[in-house]
Amino acid sequence: MEKYQISEIYVEPSAMERELTRRVLSSLPELPVYETDEARTSPYEITTEDIASSKKRLYIRDYKGEPLKPCPGTQGRLCCNYFIVNLAVGCPLDCSYCILQHYINSPYLTLYANIDYFLEKIDARLEAAPTGRSAAFRIGTGELTDSLALDPITGLSQVLVPFFAEKENATLELKTKTAEVTNLLGLEHRGKTVVAWSLNPQPIIDSDEAYSASLRERLEAALLCQEAGYRLAFHFDPIVNYRNWEQDYLEVVEELFARVKPENISWISMGGLRFSPDLKPIMRERFPESHLPLGELIPCEDGKLRYFKPIRxxxxxxxxxxxxxxxxxxxxxxxxxxxDVWRHVFGRAPSCDPKFTIDDL
Ligand code: SF4
Structure with a gap:
């Protein structure tokens, strides 16, 4: 896999002495470091060049909002009561279909340094919630970034995994398209961290998931995590409809189960390619070779483009x-x-009740 490149680091003064900042700076000693708070807001419209530079410019700062948020889901679609913690906004990988290209409003990859603040707030929220069902809170860090892409320089997994190991009513999901699992392997996780991979056939990885690990590297990393006793998850997302999809996705499933034991898998999700119409021109400009925006996609109730329902x-x-x-x-x-799609696929649809968990599937 071709490795992503961080080329500059910006640090907000209040974050300069944080442990995470020190770890990042000592991991990348050759890079220029600028102490500034000017990078906090961006005064102009984000261009496609800014999107490209946001993959290379790391901005380390403190976060002051609410760290644990319910996944926003999407209008008219069933949700799965997932919570997100955004320890970073932006991603060094560069998938053609990435919603962040349309969503972000900063030409920086922002990394939050005040991790203790996040942990205190999450702790208080979990303490206040009922205990008993281990899946009550399913919490992911991979909503606005890849959960493990920066782990070799941040070491965040070494903080998060032991933290969640002590929580009876929460499970952490680290979702990735990388093979960066070295930091995870010796940690005390007590089965409370699920390591998850997004899967696609290698031709889609090659054409549309720049700087990510190959399918084989992802599955080898999953095997290492399985051997280290972790629970695993897999996301077939985004599923792409192309001429060889049937053969290629079947091969992915075969390769997956040639390595991973079903009893170690906590969940598998499926999601068809979808994106907002506003993303399409960005995809065409940044990834002119990609076939994804050329597919026959139609607008759905939530405004996103998807394949025609019978195809999905x-x-x-x-x-x-x-x-x-x-x-x-x-x-x-x-x-x-x-x-409606749930009923056509599974014969039934789960409720969107706040008590609904993955155990109800
Ligand atoms: S790995 Fe996820 S967050 Fe990163 S570029 Fe790809 S889709 Fe976006």
Missing amino acids: VAIYRSLLSWIRGRAPGVPVYLCMESA
Whole structure:
């Protein structure tokens, strides 16, 4: 895999003495470091050049808002009561379909340094919540970044995994397209961290997931985590409809179950390619070789473009049958799909009740 490149580091003065800042600076001693708070806000419209530079310019600062938020989901789609913690906003990987290209408003990859603040707030929220069901809070760090891409320089997993190991009513999900699991392997996790990979056939990884690990590297990393006793998860997302999809996705499923034991998998999700119409021109400009924006995608109720519903249902049903044939007991769910699609794929739709958890699937 070609490695992403961070080339400059900006640090807000209040974050300069933080432990995370020290770790990052000592991991990248050759890079120029600028102490400034001017990078906090950006005074202009973000251009495609800014998106490219946001992959290379790291901005380390403190965060002062609410750290634990419910996943926003999407209008009219079933949610799975997932919570997100955004310890970084922006990603050094460069997927053609990444929603961040449209969402971010900063030409920097922002990394939050006041980790103790995050942990205190999360602790208070979990303490105040009922205990008993280990999956009550499913918390992910991979909503606005890749959970592990920066881990070799931040070492954040070494803080988060032991923290969640002590929590009875929460599970941490680290979602990645990398193979950066070295820091995880010796940690005391007590089964409370799920390490998750987004999966796609290698041709899609090659054309549309720049700087990510190959399928084989991802699955080898999953194998290492399995051997270290971690729970695993996999996300077929975004599923792309192309000429060889059937053969290629079946091969991904076969390769997955050739390495990973079903009993170690906590969940598998499926989500078809989707993006807002505003993202399409950005994709065309930044990734002129990509076929993804050229597919036949139609606007849905939530404003996003998706494949025609019968196509999505047919793909989900095929994928589900391949997964069920090898792992009948593993919970499988759809990401950002309507109740109608759920019913066509699973024969039923779960509720969007706040008490709904992955155990209800
Ligand atoms: S790994 Fe995720 S956050 Fe990073 S560029 Fe790809 S889609 Fe975006």
